[in-house]
Amino acid sequence: MNxxxxxxxxxxxxxxxxxxxxxxxxxxxxxxxxxxxxxxNLKANPPVxxxxxxxxxxxxxxxxxxxxxxxxxxxxxxxxxxxxxxFILGDLxxxxxxPARQQEQWRTFEAxxxxxxxxxxxxxxxxxxxxxxHDGPVAEPQRQGLLARNRLLARNFSAVSSNGVHYALNxxxxxxxxxxxxxxxxxxxxTPFKFxxxxxxxxxxxxxxxxxxxxxxVRQVGKSGEPVIILQHYGFDDFSLNDWNWWTPRQRRTLYxxxxxxxxxxxxxxxxxxxxxxxxxxxxxxAADLNAFYGGKPPAKPRQYDVLSCGxxxxxxxxxxxxxxxxxxxxxxxxxxxxxxxxxxxxxx
Numbered sequence: 001m002n003x004x005x006x007x008x009x010x011x012x013x014x015x016x017x018x019x020x021x022x023x024x025x026x027x028x029x030x031x032x033x034x035x036x037x038x039x040x041n042l043k044a045n046p047p048v049x050x051x052x053x054x055x056x057x058x059x060x061x062x063x064x065x066x067x068x069x070x071x072x073x074x075x076x077x078x079x080x081x082x083x084x085x086x087f088i089l090g091d092l093x094x095x096x097x098x099p100a101r102q103q104e105q106w107r108t109f110e111a112x113x114x115x116x117x118x119x120x121x122x123x124x125x126x127x128x129x130x131x132x133x134h135d136g137p138v139a140e141p142q143r144q145g146l147l148a149r150n151r152l153l154a155r156n157f158s159a160v161s162s163n164g165v166h167y168a169l170n171x172x173x174x175x176x177x178x179x180x181x182x183x184x185x186x187x188x189x190x191t192p193f194k195f196x197x198x199x200x201x202x203x204x205x206x207x208x209x210x211x212x213x214x215x216x217x218v219r220q221v222g223k224s225g226e227p228v229i230i231l232q233h234y235g236f237d238d239f240s241l242n243d244w245n246w247w248t249p250r251q252r253r254t255l256y257x258x259x260x261x262x263x264x265x266x267x268x269x270x271x272x273x274x275x276x277x278x279x280x281x282x283x284x285x286x287a288a289d290l291n292a293f294y295g296g297k298p299p300a301k302p303r304q305y306d307v308l309s310c311g312x313x314x315x316x317x318x319x320x321x322x323x324x325x326x327x328x329x330x331x332x333x334x335x336x337x338x339x340x341x342x343x344x345x346x347x348x349x
Contacts, residue, residue: 025172026320028081030064030120033089033233033270033310036134037112038096038105053094054108060313060331061112067316067329068121074327074338077318082121084171088113089270089310090132090180090233093142095203102141110145115152126156128169130180132233132270133246137202159220161212168216174319174343175221175228179209182234184251191248204246210254217262227265227324227343235269235309236280241289246271249292256281256293259305263345265324266306268315275311275328277339279304306341319343 035057041048067080093105117124129149135142150157150164158170169176184206213230221228234240234247267280281289281302290298308315308326317326326339 024321025174026318027084027171028077028316028318029085029087030067030083030314031087031089031268031308031310031317031326032064032314034091034132034273035088035109036091036094037108038101039094057112063329063331064314065120067314072316072327072334074334074336076325076340077316077327080316081318082123083125083316085169086113086118086120086125086127087176087178087231087268088127088129089231089268090130091134091270092129092132092146093135095134095136095142099141102136106141106145109142115149126153128153128156128167128178130178130231130233133181133203135203138205138207139202159212159216161208163207165207166209166212168220170220171319173226175216175226177213177216177228177230179206179213179230179232181206181209182232182247182251183210183213183230183255184247185210188248188251190250206247210251210258213255214258217258221262225263225345227263228259229266229268230259230264231268233269233271235267235271236286236289236307237272237274237276237278237309238285239272239274240269241286249289252289253293256289260303263343264305265341265343266308268308268310270310272309273311274309275315275330275335276307276309277326277337278307278309280307306339308339 036053037057038050039053040050068082070080072078072080092109096102096105113127113129118127129146131143131146137143147164150160150167154160156169157167160167166180167178181204185208186206187204217228240246278285280286281293281304283290283298283302290302311328312331313329315326315328317324322343324341324343328335328337
């Protein structure tokens with residue numbers, strides 16, 4: 001038999017097999033963070049009241065509602081589809097020492113984002129939220145309110161942590177891990193935290209998120225190569241890694257070691273109020289992390305992960321087949337930058 005014919009036949013077989021294996025998935029989600037319900041700054045110039053903060057949030061939400069069905073020129077999104085979910089990555093409220101104010105803030109969040117769904121395009125879209133550092137200690141209304149919401153939304157989850165705090169979604173073979181503050185189990189006792197007194201409090205307790213992530217990856221993902229997206233409040237940006245040390249190099253090293261054998265497509269986070277796409281660990285931006293990970297001798301090309309941080313209004317993300325497409329919307333229009341990435345596992349170096 002002619003060798004060239006065999007080569008062509010094999011190539012055709014491989015193309016058809018690859019096409020058959022490519023998922024036909026096509027769904028959209030909206031991503032935003034740090035809405036800080038109840039925030040006020042009366043020392044600012046001009047002063048900002050709670051009412052003004054809430055009014056701004058409502059304006060942003062109306063802008064978000066208006067995106068459905070509208071064209072998005074970035075990231076090959078086409079017309080923005082009705083999202084399958086709305087993800088909010090922490091700092092839902094602005095925290096307060098007075099229980100009455102805490103309860104007021106949480107009731108406002110529940111009214112804006114009821115557990116029955118947020119109205120978009122005339123339909124109720126599920127809201128999946130996690131805690132940020134401003135959402136108070138574990139025993140206070142905001143965290144307890146999230147716990148109660150998780151119980152009511154549990155039918156949507158592919159897994160939930162034993163304490164009911166962290167959860168996962170499996171949407172057509174794409175795994176979303178919602179880890180609240182960060183992928184750690186407990187506050188690092190050696191955190192040199194410089195924000196507030198007497199230092200680290202219950203508001204910075206990650207409540208076993210790392211163990212949940214590890215168990216889920218082993219049990220639900222395994223060696224399948226299926227795409228994984230990790231969502232948490234803290235990021236890898238300058239604000240998340242500055243001398244306030246929201247989470248530490250030791251915690252990030254443990255995470256880095258865990259995920260190296262999985263197809264982690266991206267980290268999505270809030271906290272810094274600035275929309276961006278960057279890579280972690282980057283040899284310039286994250287030199288301290290890399291030195292900690294590799295005992296002071298990092299490789300020239302370390303394994304890196306894509307990261308998206310949230311900003312004003314929202315990211316619109318469309319997952320179509322094996323492609324992740326994201327564009328950011330602010331109050332003036334679409335940002336020029338966008339993020340497009342394959343969900344397929346990358347080759348092992």
